[in-house]
Amino acid sequence: MTFRTLDDAPDLAGRTALVRVDFNVPMEDGQVTDDTRLRAAVPTIQRLRDAGARVALLAHFDRPKGKRVPEMSLEPLLDDLSRLIGAPVRFAKDCVGDEAKAVLADLDPGGVALLENVRFHPGEEKNDPDFARQLAALGDLYVNDAFSAAHRAHASTEGLARLLPAYAGESMRRELEALDRALGNPEKPVLGVVGGAKVSTKLDLLKNLVARLDRLAIGGGMANTFLFAQGVDIGGSLAERDMADTARDIMEAARRAGCELLLPVDVVVAKEVKPDAEAGVRALDRIAADDLILDAGPETVARLKRAMDLSKTLIWNGPLGVFEVPPFDKATVEAARHAAELAKAGKLIAVAGGGDTVAALNHAGVADDMTFVSTAGGAFLEWMEGKALPGVEVLKA
Template identity: 45%
Template structure:
C-alpha cells in the first residue's frame, strides 16, 4: 500500500493533529488512577520520537488518543495520568485539554506556539468518535492544519479520528506506522521458513478466525493460554473448572485439530484456585480432575515449544501461555518469551500482555519488532483491508 509519509508534509508553523495510541494498561485499583498506576507505558514511549520530530520540524503537536471503552465521560478513563507520564518522557510540560472539542479547546489550540505540546482528553468520551460522526470529525479537524496517524493499533476501526480526519486534512502515516507496516509485511508476504506462530491469551472467540487463516500460512502453530483450554474441551477432554468459552465449543469444531502443524498442550499446570499460594500440579491433558483449573502449559509442552521456536527462521507471538501475573503460573509464558528472544529467527511480538511480558523480562532488545497493535496486527496479517490504512493511502 502506497502511503503518504511525514516527510511529504510541510510542518513548519503547522498545528499537527497526531493520532496516537495511548490505550495503556493500569494496575488494578479501586480509585481514580494516577500516573503512578500506569503498569506499562510502551505505547506512550513509542510515540515520543514522532512528537519530538514534529517539534524539530517546526510543528505543534496536538495529540488525540483514547483510553478504554467509556460510556460517556468516565473519570477513571481520563488521559490525565497519560499526560503526566508523557511530560516526564518528553522532558517538558504537556498541556492537557479537559476536552477534545468545544470553544475552550479551540481557543487553546489557536493560541499555541512553537515548542508547545497538547494532549486532548479521551476522544471516546464523545460518541461521535466511534460512530465516525462527520460533525465530530469536523470539530476535531478545526483544531489543526495537518493530520498524522501513529495509532496502528486502531487502524482496523472506522472511527472519526482514524478515517474521518484524513478525509478533511492533509495527512500522512507517521514513522512508527510505517515501521509497523514494513515489519508485518515482511512477516506476511515473504517470511523465511520455517514460520512459527505462537498464539495464546484468554478468548478463542476473538482469534478463531485468525487461527483458521493462519494455518495454511504457517509451518507450525503453537497454542496455549485459556484459548487452548476451549479447544481442548471441544476435543472432548475434561478441563475441570478451567475457563472455557462455552458458546464457542461448536464453532471451534471446524478447526483442523489433526493438522500436523497444530501443537496443543500435551501437559498443563493445574491448581484448585488462582492464588500465588495455591498448590500446583502437572497433569497430562487427559488427566485433569473436576476440581482443578488449567493455569499454564506444562514442562513437556514447554520443551516442545522451545524446540520448535528454536528451529524457526521467522516467529510471531501473540498472547500469554497462562496466568502469567501469578509467578507460579508464569513459567510457560516466560519460557516462550526467552525462546523467541534467543532464537536466530526474525521475531515479531504483539498484543498488550505479550509486550508487557517481554519488557518485564528485559528481552525487548532481543526482539526484531514489537508491535503496538493487537487486533489490528492480526487483521493485517490475515490480509484484511484496514479502514485506517485505506484512509491514509495516496489518492
Template identity: 50%
Template sequence: MLKSLDDIDLAGKRVLIRTDFNVPLADGRVADDTRIREAAATIREVLAAGGRPVVMSHLGRPKGQPRPDLSLKIVVPDLSRILGDVPVTFARDCVGDAAREAVEAGRDGVVLLENLRFHPGEEGNDPNFAVELALSGDCYVNDAFSSAHRAHASVVGVPERLPAVAGRLLQHEVESLEAAFAQPARPALALVGGAKVDDKLKAIAHFSQRFDAVAVAGGVANTFLRADGREVGGSLVAPDLLATAQEIRDHARDQGCELILPEDVVVADEVAPGAAGRTVPVAEVGPGDRIVDLGPRSVARIVEELAKATVVAWAGPLGAADKGFPEATEAVAREIVRLGRESGLRSVAGGGETMAALRAAGLADGFGYLSLGGGAFLKWLGGERLPGLQPLLRSPPAA
C-alpha cells in the same frame, strides 16, 4: 508503502496527531508511560519542522460518556516530563469551543485534546464528529498502530478530510512487521495465548495462509479442548465459540496449517499467586481443576517447532503469567531469544499481556520487535486490511 512525515510540509500548520495514550492507570496516575515515550518522537519531529502538534487519543472504555477517572488530563504531567521544556496545553474537550480555544492558546507548544471516546461519534465513526475533529488541524498524522484496526472517526473519518500521513511510530511498526515476514519467511510459527479469547480465536482462522503451525495456549487452547469434548474444569473458556473453534480447526487442517494443542497442563484449585499447581496430562484434568499453564511436554513440543521455524509471532502469554504461573511463557521466551542469537530466528511479539510477561521475565530486549498493538497486531498477522492504514497508502488498493 505508507506516506510519512517526509511527504508533507508541516511548517506553520496545525498537525492533528492520532496517538495511543491508552495507558494503564493506578492510584490516579499513569502506571506505565511506555506509549507516551514512544509517541514523543513524532511530536518532537513535528515541532522541529515548525508544526503545531494537536494530539488526540482515547483512554479506556467510557462508552460515549465523560468520565473524570478516564480524562486524558492524567497524561499531562508525564507528557510534559517526557517532552522537557515544551509547554502542554490541555483541552477540556476534543471538539467544540473548548478544543478551538486550547488550540489557539497552545500555539507555542503541544495541545492535548480530551478523551475521544467521551463522544459516541468516535466509535460510531460519525461523519459530523469527524468534521468537528478535523477543524483542529490543517493536516493529519496517524501514529497509533494499535488503533489502526478500528474504523473510528479519528482513525478513518478525519483522514478523509485532511492530508494524511503516518507518524514515525506507526511507520516503524508496519516496516518492522513487513521485514519480519518478508519472503521467504517459512516455516512460520505463531504462538497464541492469553485471556482475550474472542479476538484471538477468530484471528487464527486467518493465520492458515501465513503460518505453517499455530501453537495455542490459555483460554484459546481451553476452548479448542472443550470443543473436542475434553474436560477443562473451571478454566477460562469461551463456551459460545465452541462450534467456531471446531470450524477453525477444520479450516486450518484443510489449509495445511498445523494447530498445536496442549499435551499436558498445569492445574490449580484457583488462579492466584501462591496457589499450588500440579502437572497432569490433558486427559486427566478434573472437574474442579483450573488450567493455569502449559506442562513440560507441551513446552517441549513448541520448542521442537521453534527449531524448525524461520520466524515466530507471539500474541498472548502461554499461561496465567501475571497470576504466578509464568514458567511456560518464560521457558519458550528464553528459547526464542537463544535461537534468535544463535541461528537468526526472527521474532515479533505484540499486545499488552505479552509485553508485560516478557518484561517481567527480563527477556523483552531479546526479541526482534515488540508491537504496541494488540488487536491490530493480530489482524495484521492474519493478512487483514487495517482500516486505519488505507488512507495512508501511497497508492490506494484496487477495489
C-alpha cells in the same frame, strides 16, 4: 503494504499537524501510573517539532460516551507529557471550536498543545462528517500515531484522514512495518503461538492463521478445548466443551492448508489455582477427574522450542498457562526466553502483542529482547485476524 509516512510529507515548517495519539493511560488518584503510551508518542512529536511544525495532539481517555465528564479530562497528563518532551505543553479545554483555535494560534513553531478528550463529542465515535470537518479546520495535515485505535472508524482516526493530507507517525510506522514482517511478507517458515482462555474469542484469529502459517502452537485454556475435541479426558479443566466441533473444524482446516498444529503432548495439573500449589506433570492419558490443567508440560515446551529453532518468523499472542499464578508460569517463561534468545541472536523475527502477552513477556523479563512487542490490544488482534483496519486503510499510498 505501502503507506504514507512523514518521509512523504512536504516542508512542515510553520504548518499545524493534527496528531492522533493514544493517551488512554492507566491513572490512579489523578496520576499516570504507566507512561508507556505517552513515551510512544515522543518520537513523532519531536520529529514534527524539529521540522518547525506546530503540534496539536488529539486523544481520547476512557469512555465518556459523547458527554463532558470532568474526571475523564486529559489535562492531568500535561506535567508528564511536558517532562517527556522537555518542553511546555499547552492545553485546550476543547478539541474543536474557538477554544482550540485560540490555543493553536498562540503556539510558536515547534510548540505543542494537547486538545481535550475527543470522546467528549458524540460525533467522534459516530465518525460524524461535520465533527471531522471541525477537527480538520484546526490544522494543515493529519498524522496518525495511534495504531491501537486504528481498528475504530472514528472521526479522529478515519474521518479526519480523508480531509487533510494524512501520514503515519513514527510509532504507527514501526507497528505496521513489524506486523508486515510477521504476517504480510514474512520470512518463512512462520510459527504462531496463540494462547488464552477461550476458542470462541479467537475464532477469526485461528481461522486466519492456519491458512497463513507453517506451524501453529495452541496453549492456555483454549488448548484444553482442542484436547477435549480429540477425545482427551481433561478432568475438571477450563474448556469450552460446546466448541468441540469448531475445534475439529479448525484442525481440519489446518490439515488442508498444510499448517502443522502443535497441541500439548503433556500438561501441568493441580487440584486448585493458587500460588505455589502442589503441581504435577501428566501425560494426556493420565489426567485425573479432579485435575485442572493449568500449564503446558516440559515436553510440550521442548517441542515448541524446537519449532522456534526451525522458524524464521514468530508471531505470538497469549500465554501458555495461568502465568499470573506461579508455578503455572513456567512454560510461558521458558518459551518466551527461548524466543528472545533467538531474536537477540538475529535468528528469529519475533513479534508479539495483546494485553496478556505483553504482561507475560514482562513477567519473563524479555519484552525488550523481542523484535517487536505491540501494546495495541484490539487492533493487533484484528490485524492478526486478517481484517482491514480503517485507520490504516486511509494511510495507504
